Structure formats: structure tokens, C-alpha cells
Amino acid sequence: MRAEDEAQIVACIPSLRRYARGLTGNPEQADDLVQDTLERAWSRFSRWQRRGELRAWMFGIMHNHFIDGLRARRRQAEHDAEPELPEIPVRATQADGLEVRDLGRCLAGLSAELREVLLLVAVEEFSYREAAQVLQVPIGTVMSRLSRARERLAALLQARPAAGQDAGRLHSVK
């Protein structure tokens, strides 16, 4: 394995962490996912054989781990009480009039498959074709999920409780 290849993999890590954080909403769980992904990537690298883009390949590995984890948790959670909405702790910033903490909650309100597509396209800036490759679905599926994700996110943001019991902790900068 050449240093350039290693460097390329290492260079993916910050954006893998960003993606994982968006998927899970939880730093610990996100880094578990990144760790699993990296371990797999290092051990499978020889099988990648330069077909397609390395970054898409890495995100594809993360997708598989994420889905596996969801299935396992779903089985486990069958008897559990209502799951807590994950929180995304972030720096206090304001973006486009959206309170980011609210946004994190609304994002967590999307189904996993909608969240994946939206994050891959909007944040990771994958082309639709690459996103289809990462998720192993047809490009038409990417488009329809993207459309639904945006609609749903807009609806959730619209419906978020206006300065309710959280008002004390939120900092509204307008």
C-alpha cells in the first residue's frame, strides 16, 4: 500500500466523521461508526482495486455498517420504551434563520434512508450518481428520496415548537 493511498484514506476521515455525526446525532456512536468503517477499509483496501472513487467506496462501507447497526438496534429495541431523539451537540451558531439545535432534531426526525441521501448530497456534495453508488440504489431512487427528504425536513422545521419550553436554553439571534 502506497503512502498516497493511505493518505487518501486518512484524508476522508474528517468528512466521514461529519457524515456519521449527521447520521447518528451522537458523537460517540458516530465515531464507533467511523472506527468500524476505517477498520474495514484498511483490511479491504486491496479489494478496492481502484474501481470508482475511493471516497465513494469509503462512504459505501459506512453505509453498510450504519444499516447493519440500525437493524441490530431495531431488533434489540423491540421491547424497549420509546427511543430518545438523539441530540446533536454543536457550537452555538445561527444559520439562515434556522436554529441549529432544532435542525439537528428535525434531521433526526427523518427516516434513516432519507437522512442518508440528504446528507450525502447537501453536506458531502456527492453527485447523484455517486450517492447512488454509495447507497447501492438506482439513481431514480436517490432523486425520489432526496425530494421526500427535503419536503419532510421543511415540514418538520415548520412544525417545530415555537419558542416553547426550550426557550430558556435556545439562543434566538435574529
Added chain:
Amino acid sequence: MSDDNLRLVAGNGTPITEADLHAYADGQLSGERLAEVAGFLAQQPLARERVEQWRQQNRALRALLDPVLDEPLPLRLPLAPPPAARRWGALAAGVAIAVASASAAWFVRGELDGRTAPGGGTVVAVADAMSFARRAAVAHVVYAADARRPVEIGADQEQQLANWLTRRLGATVRAPALKDVGYELVGGRLLPGGQGPVAQFMYAAPSGQRLTLYVTREASGGRTEFRFTQDGPVRVFYWVEGNFGYALSGEVERGTLQRVADEVCRQLDGLG
């Protein structure tokens, strides 16, 4: 607004679909299609509003998640393949050549090593040195090319940088001053190593050319002479002193790199 409205538009190309609007919002259109969709949006305020809402979502999501990019990487993440997955041939050959062709000054130093690190100690040190030299080369490629954020703490906070690294590594760590050999300190960062944290200092020449000095505490003692290895365009001088391993990497002439490495060593000896 219903999607049907969007499909009724006449145009030179194929009718504009919702997919086009998404692609427009995501910056995935180019050329003629981009112009067609832009023309369409100019006449369709509702579609325009929708696209603007999507773009706002994109910006907000990035604002939410981008701070993760600037976090230091957790130490538990594996930044290199497990030892078995490596091909050592090339690097081992490089080491052999480096040992055979060590310059006179380092030959003297090498003799000294023979006395201070008897028996298998030297062999162990060499194996350690090879693995950290490899990691140093990789870290160099990753961060020297990072225009946006090459370091975590800048040289303007040099004392803070020294304190922070010293605390994290559990031993006094200071960035050597390399002004006299043409390199200014840019700053430093902490990285996961094989077993614990390592420090990386970054230097830059006026031309923008970058060198990195990688400092690890995971060496297993003893002392090695200067060794040289090269991986692609990256050349590395590395050596071990006690529990410290050092690797100086750069895409520069070997002679230049050696001059800088000499200076680093001189200053470290001065400190010790």
C-alpha cells in the same frame, strides 16, 4: 406547487423536471441545461422559492455539521493499516540503503549507538522507527496539502502550543526554531499514533514549501542514527532518541532535508 406544473414548460431541450431543480439547487448542472433551468426559474417564482428553500437547507445542514471537520481526530481511530496488511519491501530496502550510505557525521553517531544500545535493542528501535516514519510520511501528505487548516494551533500561540503538546504527550515537547535554515514554524497538531498521541509541527519556506516534524514517544529506547526513506515524492529522515522518535518529512531535495534534520538534531541535543 404540484410537480405537474413543472413538466408543462416548453423549451428547446427536454422539459424541465423536478430532478433538474434539485440538480440546480445542488450545483450539479452545467452548460446548456444550467442555462435552460435558470431561464425557467427566472419566470417561475414558486419554483424559484422552492429551490431557494432547498439551498437554505443545504447551507443550514453544513453550518450544523461542518464544525465536526475541525475537531481533533479521536485517538481510537486507526490511521494506518494493521501491520500485517503492509508491504514493507520497499521501505526496508530504503532503510538498508540509508544505513549503508549514511554520511560521515552520522557514521560517527552510528558508532556511538553501537555502544549505547547493545544487543537487540537497536533492532527493535529500527522496527519502531520504520513504522513511525511511515505514519509520519502519511501524515505529511495529508496535512501539508491542507491549505485551509494545516495546523490546530498556529505559531502565533507558540507557547500555548508547547504547553498543550507537553501536557498531552507527557514530556517536554518544543518546536525547534528553523529560521536559520530557511523554515518558519506554521504551528502544530496532535495526531493518533500507533499507541498514543504524537505531535506534528509544520514549517514553511517563503516559497510556501512545507516540512513536517513528527514527534512520537512510542519508541522503545536506544538511539539510532539518521535514516532516510522515500515514498513517492515525500522524503523522510527519521531517528530515535530514547523513547522519542522523530521524523522530518518534505517534498524537497534530500540535501536540503538533511540540513534541516541536522539543525533539528543539534537543537534537541542542546535541550538534552
